[in-house]
Amino acid sequence: xxxxxxxxxxxxxxxxxxxxxxxxxxxxxxxxxxxxxxxxxxxxxxxxxxxxxxxxxxxxxxxxxxxxxxxxxxxxxxxxxxxxxxxxxxxxxxxxxxxxxxxxxxxxxxxxxxxxxxxxxxxxxxxxxxxxxxxxxxxxxxxxxxxxxxxxxxxxxxxxxxxxxxxxxxxxxxxxxxxxxxxxxxxxxxxxxxxxxxxxxxxxxxxxxxxxxxxxxxxxxxxxxxxxxxxxxxxxxxxxxxxxxxxxxxxxxxxxxxxxxxxxxxxxxxxxxxxxxxxxxxxxxxxxxxxxxxxxxxxxxxxx
Numbered sequence: 222x223x224x225x226x227x228x229x230x231x232x233x234x235x236x237x238x239x240x241x242x243x244x245x246x247x248x249x250x251x252x253x254x255x256x257x258x259x260x261x262x263x264x265x266x267x268x269x270x271x272x273x274x275x276x277x278x279x280x281x282x283x284x285x286x287x288x289x290x291x292x293x294x295x296x297x298x299x300x301x302x303x304x305x306x307x308x309x310x311x312x313x314x315x316x317x318x319x320x321x322x323x324x325x326x327x328x329x330x331x332x333x334x335x336x337x338x339x340x341x342x343x344x345x346x347x348x349x350x351x352x353x354x355x356x357x358x359x360x361x362x363x364x365x366x367x368x369x370x371x372x373x374x375x376x377x378x379x380x381x382x383x384x385x386x387x388x389x390x391x392x393x394x395x396x397x398x399x400x401x402x403x404x405x406x407x408x409x410x411x412x413x414x415x416x417x418x419x420x421x422x423x424x425x426x427x428x429x430x431x432x433x434x435x436x437x438x439x440x441x442x443x444x445x446x447x448x449x450x451x452x453x454x455x456x457x458x459x460x461x462x463x464x465x466x467x468x469x470x471x472x473x474x475x476x477x478x479x480x481x482x483x484x485x486x487x488x489x490x491x492x493x494x495x496x497x498x499x500x501x502x503x504x505x506x507x508x509x510x511x512x513x514x515x516x517x518x519x520x521x522x523x524x525x
Contacts, residue, residue: 223271230325232317234305235291238263238283239321242274251277251521252326252354256318256345258336258362258504259446262288264429265335268421268510269517276518280330282321284314284341286442288433295445297390309445311337311453315344322349329354331521335506336477337362337446343458343466355524356462357517359469360477360503361455368451386450395444403434415503417473426507459489467494467520469513471501494520 226241240263243249253273255266263270263281273279283290286309294306307313318341322330331354334342339361346353364370371379388394401407408430412422433439459466466489470482479497486495496516498505506513 223274225271225274229289230321232285232320235285235293237285237291237317237321238289239325240270240281241278242270242281243278244275249277250328252328252330253277253279253517253521254318254322254326254330254332255279255281256332256334256338256341257281257284257287258334258338260287260430260434260443261335262429262433264288265504265507267425267429267507269506269514272510272514273517273521277331277521278326280321280326282318284338284442285309285317286445292436292438292441294438295441295448297445297448307445309442310449311340311344314341315348318342318345319348319352322352328352331355331357331524333357333359333517334361335359335504340364340453340455340458343455343462344453346462346464347458350463353464355464355520356466357469357520358455358466359506359513360471360474361468361482363477363481364452364454366450367454369454386448389444389447392444395447396440399434399440399443403431403439405431414475416508417475417502418500418508420508421510456485456489459485459491462491464491465493465524466491467496468492469496469498469505469516471503471505471508472497472499473501474503476503 224245230237257265262283266281270279270281286292296306296308329352332342339358342356346356405427408427416422470479486492498509498512501509
């Protein structure tokens, strides 16, 4: 019978929420850590953690600013530090994951990340080195709004970009955008785009996204993230991470290009595989968990 643990871990001056699913008597030597995407939480792995916990010690975690973890005030580069403030960025989240692996898991870990959780997994793998056994990226964020991806011939975006940056720095504006998006109707509309098959869009899923957004400082991570215009790209980290990387992609992801994922597979030697989930979108682990779980299980059995 599956064993489930929910707990908090004190990291720096904050609390981080995490969970574990496993079968203790099996004493598995496989460790997985599931890392959610933007706006989600450890509960987004609702159809994956228990299944994978039958074959491994399967952990899930809330990134700082999300889920039930602490939500410090967002600190932008030009702002003076305040009590309980931090810069939300991939260095922060990557360090959080690496420290969790070293302090709580204490043995090599396979990192599984969805969307921005994929970038976090890559940055954590770079820090962990030998303590990362492998990496599985599910519709990894391609970060098309990063300054490094801006095309010189994109005249309109070059013109609008300074205005966009100025607007999103303003806390009043970012809070207003967040509050308008953090309602059940808008969340459902976003999910319809993210899950093109419509499968598994239910009240439980809406609650997984809606409930954390109602916490007092829930808009802070949003403000921090939408101001990340110059941070890691997946391709930056592919070049420095010395571990096998496996890609799982929703065929109809509306936001992260499957064609670009195919380019990654062809260009980078450490990208070992690309598996495509038909008719799925940005979150195939939740939209089509049966196929995704089998792929993850197959990959972790191959990782030594």
